[in-house]
């Protein structure tokens with residue numbers, strides 16, 4: 382399923398056996414990615430299931446994704462979307478998104494996903510410039526941590542009132558709570574966590590799944 386430091390080892394197998402429902406194509410994608418050096422960038426399977434649930438529970442149709450990697454999250458979300466649902470997906474890597482494209486094909490969801498290769502800040506800025514704002518129902522941010530704040534502000538602008546953004550890795554393997562850890566990524570995540578805590582434009586909650594996910598709903 383992909384290990385989470387938030388679930389004790391002794392419980393992980395029980396959780397996987399009792400809750401996880403993962404389609405064949407998603408399992409195959411997860412296993413192909415697990416063999417890669419950068420495998421840690423893949424979301425956990427139970428987190429994918431949570432995101433699919435969220436999409437269905439909120440009736441989301443238009444989605445944004447910042448950080449595609451090999452496509453687990455976009456595939457699981459696209460499968461949960463209705464037939465006319467779409468994802469505008471941002472990433473900078475040809476190499477990783479080539480894997481994603483292969484699985485979008487396999488899962489039969491390619492037509493739902495509009496991949497924009499290039500820096501996500503530029504892509505989001507062009508969406509903002511194109512207007513109208515407030516058009517998106519759901520967004521997932523899971524890319525380079527030092528740009529999280531820049532992504533969040535743009536995504537919030539693009540979400541409709543009541544739209545939800547999910548932000549990944551907000552507990553950062555527990556390092557956010559260790560104030561002696563001062564590397565750029567940890568500091569950036571702490572900063573975005575503090576920013577959201579104070580941000581009265583959104584309702585927030587923490588979902589302790591995977592590496593920690595913040596959900597923020599635009600007021």
Ligand code: CA
Pocket residue numbers: 422423424523549550
């Ligand atoms: Ca992540």
